[in-house]
Amino acid sequence: MGSEGFSVQPKVKTVNGDDGYVLEDVPHLSDYVPNLPTYPNPLQDNPSYSVVKQYFVDVDDTVAQKVVVHKNSPRGTHFRRAGPRQKVYFKSDEVNACIVTCGGLCPGLNTVIREIVCGLHHMYGVKKVMGIDGGYKGFYSKNLVHLTPKVVNDIHKRGGTILGTSRGGHNTKKIVDCIQDRGINQVYIIGGDGTQKGAEVIFEEIKRRGLQVAVAGIPKTIDNDIPVIDKSFGFDTAVEEAQRAISAAHVEATSTENGIGLVKLMGRHSGFIAMYATLASRDVDCCLIPESPFYLEGPGGLFEYIEKTLKEHEHMVIVVAEGAGQELLSESLLSDANQKDASGNKVLQDIGLWLSQKIKDHFSKQKKMPINLKYIDPTYMIRAIPSNASDNVYCTLLAQSAVHGAMAGYTGFTVGSVNGRHAYIPYNRITEGQNHVVITDRMWARLLCSTNQPSFLRTRDVIESKEEEEPPKLLDDAPAATFCL
Numbered sequence: 001m002g003s004e005g006f007s008v009q010p011k012v013k014t015v016n017g018d019d020g021y022v023l024e025d026v027p028h029l030s031d032y033v034p035n036l037p038t039y040p041n042p043l044q045d046n047p048s049y050s051v052v053k054q055y056f057v058d059v060d061d062t063v064a065q066k067v068v069v070h071k072n073s074p075r076g077t078h079f080r081r082a083g084p085r086q087k088v089y090f091k092s093d094e095v096n097a098c099i100v101t102c103g104g105l106c107p108g109l110n111t112v113i114r115e116i117v118c119g120l121h122h123m124y125g126v127k128k129v130m131g132i133d134g135g136y137k138g139f140y141s142k143n144l145v146h147l148t149p150k151v152v153n154d155i156h157k158r159g160g161t162i163l164g165t166s167r168g169g170h171n172t173k174k175i176v177d178c179i180q181d182r183g184i185n186q187v188y189i190i191g192g193d194g195t196q197k198g199a200e201v202i203f204e205e206i207k208r209r210g211l212q213v214a215v216a217g218i219p220k221t222i223d224n225d226i227p228v229i230d231k232s233f234g235f236d237t238a239v240e241e242a243q244r245a246i247s248a249a250h251v252e253a254t255s256t257e258n259g260i261g262l263v264k265l266m267g268r269h270s271g272f273i274a275m276y277a278t279l280a281s282r283d284v285d286c287c288l289i290p291e292s293p294f295y296l297e298g299p300g301g302l303f304e305y306i307e308k309t310l311k312e313h314e315h316m317v318i319v320v321a322e323g324a325g326q327e328l329l330s331e332s333l334l335s336d337a338n339q340k341d342a343s344g345n346k347v348l349q350d351i352g353l354w355l356s357q358k359i360k361d362h363f364s365k366q367k368k369m370p371i372n373l374k375y376i377d378p379t380y381m382i383r384a385i386p387s388n389a390s391d392n393v394y395c396t397l398l399a400q401s402a403v404h405g406a407m408a409g410y411t412g413f414t415v416g417s418v419n420g421r422h423a424y425i426p427y428n429r430i431t432e433g434q435n436h437v438v439i440t441d442r443m444w445a446r447l448l449c450s451t452n453q454p455s456f457l458r459t460r461d462v463i464e465s466k467e468e469e470e471p472p473k474l475l476d477d478a479p480a481a482t483f484c485l
Contacts, residue, residue, distance in 0.1 A: 020074020026413035038087040057083030079423035082401035089409035092125035100132035102191035107237035108387035109161040115399030137169025200427035203412040214406035217414035225270035229416030242277035245378040253315040264352035267321030290323035294456040
């Protein structure tokens, strides 16, 4: 198989039950490796679990994708509940696990690595855990790093990933050859949607070869744009750290005449960080995200709102997600709109710098109004910090859930929190699309009320946006990852 052509579309295991119940199941090693022996789960003799009333998750436990329903609604889609099983499919001393991190940095990567290693060691007695150095290409181009609880003891206090990371470099045949040659039988893959698509292809090749190798994914994206799951790790940390940049912008703006603080935050296609940072801050006067188009000139435009705000308050703070306004940039800048990075993502133009210059030009040349604008881009500072307390706990649960699933023989899955319960989710469900802020839902309306900014949408645009949506959702505020308040 080629390096980046993730074209495999595996058949999803589904189980249909009464009253519209549908279980979207994940693969199991026993599906394609015959006569696999099972072993008692070591957790039943683990002192740490001796106080637990029920050691193991029932095999029939599932997690509902939607929890808000009408009384006559079908039971809907469910996922297999994560957690330890009574029987495992690996002997502890025969496990040879590896961990790889791919894509951009995100708070919590080291915590996930630490807890996979410690979970395997302390819960299941696994001693052989290796780290792949440098992302996918590290499978076949670099040495493996031996990981022990002592090695990873304090890595959660550091940002980044001790294993290194890279974009691209996916060669399925070489990767699976390495897995097979080194006798690896558990693979833990931490990365975003592109990485998880790669994990899906790796699993399919392992399945084709009939190898007893469990492949478990832990989804990573600081933008929180992965569908189905409640949130992605690192998001809470990103929102918290974004407050520091917003606070600095507010101090700068209030300390000078007609001061404007402009902060650019992450969010290529989804504006969750910008939206939640704005709601948490209360110092923001305008939030611009990819899902909500805006315009600069004319009645109801951004320039008019800036002028109005400066006249009323003598200062202003604007937060803009990196993917916002890209259509405006493509109209005014002569650049290759189809340029891609090593992961296949579209290269975005810098909306922050462009918008800063546009605002300065407008008020100096057209309005003859003196302004003092300070532009702050904390993007890489946010990506590189250690995870906060909330994310550390979440990373621990994700890592341990992945370990339980792999030991129980599940494979070709990713793990995530669905309505507060951890579940095993088929790869295709988290890679088939992206989670977006729904600007016709209440959470965005709450932001508009908080900032008192215009929506920049004309009535016709709102009607068209509603018509383009799927059939009415039962949830108050769109996808689970919008954290309904």
